[in-house]
Amino acid sequence: MADEYKIPRHVAIILDGNGRWAKKRHMPRNFGHKAGADNLEKITEDAWHMGIKYLTVYAFSTENWKRSVEEVTGIMTILRDFLKKSIESANKNNMRVRVIGDRTRLDNDIVQAIEKLEEASAPNTGIQLVIALNYGGRDDITRAVRGIVKDAKDGIINPEDITEEFISSRLDTKDIPDPDLLIRTSGEIRISNFLPWQISYSEFYFCDTLWPDFSKEDLQKAVDYYNGRDRRYGGV
Secondary structure (H helix, E strand, O other): OOOOOOOOOEEEEEOOOHHHHHHHOOOOHHHHHHHHHHHHHHHHHHHHHHOOOEEEEEEEEOOHHHOOHHHHHHHHHHHHHHHHHHHHHHHHOOOEEEEEOOHHHOOHHHHHHHHHHHHHHOOOOOOEEEEEEEEOHHHHHHHHHHHHHHHHHOOOOOHHHOOHHHHHOOOOOOOOOOOOEEEEOOOOOOOOOOOOOOOOOOEEEEOOOOHHHOOHHHHHHHHHHHHOOOOOOOOO
């Protein structure tokens, strides 16, 4: 009897290749970022129809601030539009949207838009779209450690309280299951500081497709690949 086909509960995607997609079309990089944002809406809906419960996407890293002022400004403009549109699409599709990452460097209006979107979509029971924004895995762990050290100093916790589960509970993803499958588009083969703690036992899938061209069929190929893996979690 064939093994049952498994749909990963949580898929994480590094959305890579927007700039190269635009360059191939002789357009500015932000043209590619806009196309990438539009594609995210479609892929989120495709993921939900496939049975995926959580989709976490790497939208803007702590390192992306090093890009040109023009590009960063353009990305933030696209983000504002995306957050505003997402309230309607989230309610229409029963989707909950959450944002992880350090919000202290974001403009106040973006933070307010995030809070409004999270509050408006919180009751929804469909797919959870988790957007990693000004996110870095090392930064996530560093902020968690700072909080733990402060609590220990204040006598709130003892050293023996600090287990792997406890550390996980202090990360941005504290109530989100670890990804089963990590996808990176555009042919790059690295994780780029994305969820290093959380992907310890994730399956990795790399493809050459640039993110704006990533389709439902590409997502299906990734899930097919996931089904070919033997997930032993260190066992035999």
